[in-house]
Amino acid sequence: MTTIRVRLTLIYSGLFLLTSVVLLVTVNVLLRQAMDARLVQPVAQVAEVAVPAPLGPAGRPPLPPLPQLVEDVIGYQWEMTGLTVAILTLVSLVVGWLVAGRLLRPVHRITATAQRLSLSTLHERIALAGPKDELKELADTFDAMLDRLERSVAGQRRFIANASHELRTPLAVQRAAIEIGLPEDIGEIRDKLLLHNRRAESLIDALLLLAQAEHGLDGTSRVDLDQVVRLVVAEGRTDEVSVTARSEPFVVDGDPVLLNRLVTNLLDNAVRYNRPGGTVEVTLAGGILTVRNTGPHVPEERFGDLFEPFRRLHTTRGQGAGLGLSIVASIARAHGAGVHASANPGGGLEIVVDFARGAEAGPAGG
Template sequence: MRTIRTRLALTYTALALVTAAVLLTSVNLSLHQRLRVEGGPEGPEAPVAPVLERPFAVPPEPRPRLVEEVVTYQWEVTGIAILVMALVSLAVGWFFAGRMLRPVHRITATARRLSLSNLHERIALAGPRDELRELADTFDEMLARLERSVEGQRRFIATASHELRTPLAVQRAAIEIGLPDDVGPVKGKLLAANRRSERLIDALLVLAQAEHGLEAPEEVDLAEVVRLAVAELDHGDVTVTVTAGPCPVLGDRTLLHRLVTNLAGNAVRHNVPGGTAGITLTGGVLRVVNTGPHVPPERFGDLFAPFRRIGTTRTQGAGLGLSIADAIARAHGARMEARPNPGGGLALVVRFPPVS
């Protein structure tokens, strides 16, 4: 793939070569024509000095042959000059193209380095107010608008977390304390609805937090997170096996714990009675496999979509488990894939980037 710097250097070289070739060719043709007119058989001849009679005298060389030798030598010099000019113009073009594109490299490096945790950085390009300076200033203005938007969304999440959880907590306390036990199923149904609302709000807040990226990532041993999450999981009648080697990951421990919990919980919840679920972590690849029901291939696109359920009822969850896991994985620079497990079930694979 040719870069812009390469194309600019080649363009400069081509222009220099075309100009030099036209100039040198015109000079050579003019010189050739002049020599032929002046020194040809029909042209004026210079007086020839008498040759003294002496043994072994060398006769003078014919003038047309001398003209051909001069013209041939001139074309050889021209070819060498064009070759040297090509190399010099290529080097000069490469150097000046790099100088001209240096601000573009700075803009690219800044854009590649930016994330939601360092939106305060700016390019702040100095120099003459040209097109590149205008591009850098426009990019800085866009970053300022994006930073204000992200800060506003973070404040909204924090406010929503407080404003939504507090009424539900008050409601749960009122149900547990205010309603007598003799109301029977009504109290249990109200408490179950209250808990589902709390879980839904928690899931939405975690999803929003994951989609806004990581604020202060740190090195976390994912193997410890996996073992802790599986130990806290309610296995039921499903046999869960864990194989996890040391795996350092740069990220947020709480979000990683939620990712593993969602994947393991999904493998246990969507399983067959007496089934199995295997969790392996090797080489930065987390794999969760279960023996659940068969998932149609045309439904694989709905696995990571929010509020989508496959073969479950609304009482089994909000349909956010895999959506949250996918958002957390993307926030950590990981890639999540879903594959059908032979015999039924799913194989969920999360590939984490290495810690540099």
């Protein structure tokens, strides 16, 4: 695929070559006609009687006849014309390439800014200086769009913070009322109310965390991902499923709380969607976090649903909210990591989070 710079260079050079050829051909043709009209024809009319040409000075041979001299001059002119056009064509290609690059420099600046932008760098602007032309107008329009987007994101973040407080507080009060206010003799009803209360709290926490991850990172710090993996595995061990872990040192620039939740959700998902007596393997090597389990077979057509919110796989080990892997995908994207899932031959899933490559997150699962 040819770039705009190449196309502009070819257009400039093509126009220059066309006008140069037309100009030089016209000059040569007119010169030929003028020399024929003013030299060759008058001489031919006067020299009706052949006169021997005298020898030149110092006995040198005489000059060639005038018509032959005109032919030699015109031939030389055409040779010089061709050489000149070839040289000027090469020069026009170089000059056209440089001029096109200079003209497209603001476009490259706009493109670089757009590629560098994320929800955590919305404060950046192109701020293109120069004359008020079409490119300056495009850059100013882009900056105005970024202003509106930054205000929108800031408003959404304020909403998340307010919602976090307004939603959690009533549920905490409700749980305290259930635990303290209900008598022990209605234990079954009391336990159901507490169960639904905890589920509501977990769902709200997951939704708020998902929204936070989708809106990017407010700030980053250097996080030892291998220590996060070891801590999560140590806290998440269970008697029903065997969990093994192997991790190599790796540092990530990111949010330690979100990275902890990413590893926690991967481990919880691998334990929940497993079989009794199954295994879970957690590996961190070369910046690639891999979690494998021995759960039920997952059809290939379900891979597209894995990372979508509120999508659940059938399991006999209880149901989650369907947000676990969607949160994983959002946190991975916020840290510039790639996520993908594949089926294990004997059943279960292998989920890979690639922090080393920093690729775009793939479809995510829940």
